[in-house]
Amino acid sequence: MALDRNLLFYFVRDALAPYSENFRIIDRQNPVQMTLNDAHYSAHVSYVHDSGNARDNDDEVRIQLGRGIIEEQRARQARGDRVAFIGFFDTGDTFVAWDPRHVFSLQARTVVSVYARQSQRVSVSTQQAAVHQFMARQLGEQSFAIALPASALGFYLENVEHFHALRSEHAIVNLVGRHTETFADAGLGASGEIEVDEAGEREKFTFERTAYPRDPRFKKWVLEAYGQTCCVCDRQLAIVQAAHIIPHSVEGSPNHVTNGLALCIEHHRLYDDALLLPGPGYRLVFNTDRAEYLRQTNQDKGIGEIRNLHERPFAVPTDPARRPRNDYLQRGLDIRMGA
Numbered sequence: 001m002a003l004d005r006n007l008l009f010y011f012v013r014d015a016l017a018p019y020s021e022n023f024r025i026i027d028r029q030n031p032v033q034m035t036l037n038d039a040h041y042s043a044h045v046s047y048v049h050d051s052g053n054a055r056d057n058d059d060e061v062r063i064q065l066g067r068g069i070i071e072e073q074r075a076r077q078a079r080g081d082r083v084a085f086i087g088f089f090d091t092g093d094t095f096v097a098w099d100p101r102h103v104f105s106l107q108a109r110t111v112v113s114v115y116a117r118q119s120q121r122v123s124v125s126t127q128q129a130a131v132h133q134f135m136a137r138q139l140g141e142q143s144f145a146i147a148l149p150a151s152a153l154g155f156y157l158e159n160v161e162h163f164h165a166l167r168s169e170h171a172i173v174n175l176v177g178r179h180t181e182t183f184a185d186a187g188l189g190a191s192g193e194i195e196v197d198e199a200g201e202r203e204k205f206t207f208e209r210t211a212y213p214r215d216p217r218f219k220k221w222v223l224e225a226y227g228q229t230c231c232v233c234d235r236q237l238a239i240v241q242a243a244h245i246i247p248h249s250v251e252g253s254p255n256h257v258t259n260g261l262a263l264c265i266e267h268h269r270l271y272d273d274a275l276l277l278p279g280p281g282y283r284l285v286f287n288t289d290r291a292e293y294l295r296q297t298n299q300d301k302g303i304g305e306i307r308n309l310h311e312r313p314f315a316v317p318t319d320p321a322r323r324p325r326n327d328y329l330q331r332g333l334d335i336r337m338g339a
């Protein structure tokens, strides 16, 4: 089952949130506007689908781009945004990216198509990257539709131009493999460069997986205020953490107990995933939008008990001076539900 178009930004969010804490979706409508490591991105996101050209090539898939989207992307690029044209395969685990230069070179009054191959998805599952090479006539050069795992989206976005400068699938497969290793070894907070030097090609790639430093006092203050107890489920069990209400990644998010909540690992994760959120008035908010995304992507087993918590009160410290501020709860809700 394919996801509703208006929920497609969740593919982007779920790919980028683990990549860097310095990430925010600004506008979830297509093209999705976001910041990643302080750079502005505008990504057109849609599904790849059969091109309807089965007679000639039943492996062919494509995305279609309206003239309006292309012009909007061109304008955003002129303003300094980095732009990308992304097509996800239906489960969201693999995407194809086209060179923006190629898209901008296409001439069409209404809708244009850019193409890839269904079989690229299979290749990504075995070798992490796969290209479909074609002649970009208006550019007068060969161009690549590059298929990558969703986990490489951040790395791709940070290096769009360099990715499309590479001229061999082998170089891209190697590059993404090296990045994945670094990703697995170093985790959040790692940054660096990966240089590709292959068959006369030299390109430098960067990755920046920002992790903001934590103030250890914040954790102490919050856990003390709540008696080391999850404010949603009343459990202790040494699985309780301190969470920021206005996300830690938002500039100016206070390291004050009134911007904190004590949450068990499970409820912390559901908060970060914006499924169940402590909201203003000390009531829980169940995010039906996120639930719909999980349902449509077959990830919603067990959601019933979480849905039942909607509007239920959550616990706050007895000391009024240490309770969460309502304006923080509202702002945190807006930021987290918006993305």
Ligand SMILES: [Zn+2]
Residues within 6 Å of the ligand: 230, 231, 232, 233, 234, 235, 263, 264, 265, 266, 267
């Ligand atoms: Zn809990």
